[in-house]
Amino acid sequence: MGDPGEPPEGVPEGGSGSDDEYRSVVFDESFVKAARITELSAVERLGGGAPRAVRHKLGLGLLASLPRQALTLLLLIVLAFGAAVYFGVTGPQHQAGGPAGSQLTSQLTALTPPAGTVPTVDPSSPFANLSAAAGYADGSAGFGLPAVRTSTTHFTPDQVSTAVDTVRRYLIASELSQAVLVQGETAPVRALVTPGEQAQFDLGTTAPSDDQHHSATGWMVRFDPMKEALASDTVKVAGSVVVRELDPATLELTADHTLIYALRPAGAAVTGPVSLYTVRREVRFDLDRTDIVNAQVRVVDVVQQAGPSACGAVQDEYLQPLAPGATGPAAGQPGTVDPGDRSHPAWQGCAVLGGPAG
Structure with a gap:
């Protein structure tokens, strides 16, 4: 007989009915x-x-x-x-402000005087003999900047304008500033170089060497203050600045200018002998969007022709003009190069100076 507590049909299959109270x-x-x-x-x-x-x-x-x-x-x-x-x-740490490995390469061609001695000019009007047709202007007026509102496929007119203005300020600091030219200053130029190149810049200005990467004269035109002085505050300039896209993220600006400086020996009288020194600088700049915003440039390549200088002169720290009246090259020197003629490549060996300062 079943338990009185069990249901009439018996305990459900799969468990005891008494377990229900513990479920x-x-x-x-x-x-x-x-x-x-x-x-x-x-x-x-x-x-x-x-x-x-x-x-x-x-x-x-x-x-x-x-x-x-x-x-x-x-x-x-x-x-x-x-x-x-x-x-x-x-991990390896890359320098900020530019691609890893971004580095300036520079080359300088010395131009020796064309005749037996370095010619002198009138101290009161040193540029009087320059040809009016050569297109020289005073200072930055001769830069030949691109037209206003220039644009490219991937860069707006405002971006291009900012890049051009940054290059203009770099050219003024590195080629026209008296503090840089004859007073040994480097900070105005360094301030416009991207952080990624500043270590190379510092090494080039503190320990320059003629290795195509660490010459101070690659970054700027400069003369030894103990040897040279400006005979005129004016620098004559002719040339142009060209803008193009290197790639969708990078603008490339190339400045190709001939600059003529009136120099006298340091400490010489104001009425003393003055000579003209000609430098052609072809400088390529790369700017990405960060560089444009920061108003800084990456100086990629610099090719220069400078004279009158001696072919064997060491010019990695300062350019080395021959003094007025100094003796020119021996017979058999290379052919003549006119630094005012920008239709030919600037990258050449030592040559004889021709053109406006000759």
Whole structure:
């Protein structure tokens, strides 16, 4: 005869009817795993070393309730972040403000005087003999800048205008500023160079060398203040600045100018002998959008012809003009080069000076 508490049909298959009253307190696996305490195993109890029949689990808080896959993924993220931080700190450090490896390359061609001695000019009007047809103007008026509102495919007129103005200011600082020309200053030029090239600039001005990368005269026109003085505040300039896109992210500006300086020996009387010194500088600048915003340039290539100078003169720190009346080259020197003729490449060996200062 059945239990009076059982239903007439008997106990349902799969469990005792008396278990129903405990169904509300049955703990699933996740609840057990999340418990803060756990009962000691039989081995642990027999060992007798534990004063209590339970032990506390480590307090991992929410982590203890996470599925194993989630914990594994979290661990991988932490490891990846740690590796990124480590390699970011210990990896090679590139200089800011320009692509890694951005470096100026420069070349100087010395031009010797065409006749036996360096000619002199009238101190009161040193540029009187310049041809009016040669297009020389005073200072920056001779730069031949691009037309206003010039644009390219990927650069707006405002961006191009800013780039041109930055190059203009660099040319003034590096080719026309008296502080740079004859007073030994370099800061006005350095301020316009991107941070990525400033270490090279500093090495070129503090420890210049004739290696095509570390000559101070590659960055700027400068004369030794102990040897040379300006006989006129005016510098005659003729040439142009051309803009084009090197790529969609970079503007390339090329400045090709002939500059004529009136010089006298340092300490000489105002009425003393004066000679003209001619420098042709072809300078290529690259500017990306960051350079344009920061109003700085990357000076990439500089090719120069300068004279009258001796072919063997060391000109990595200062340009070395021959003094008025100094003796010219021996017979058999290379052919004549006119630095005012910008229709030919400037990259040549030593040559004889021809043209406006001849």
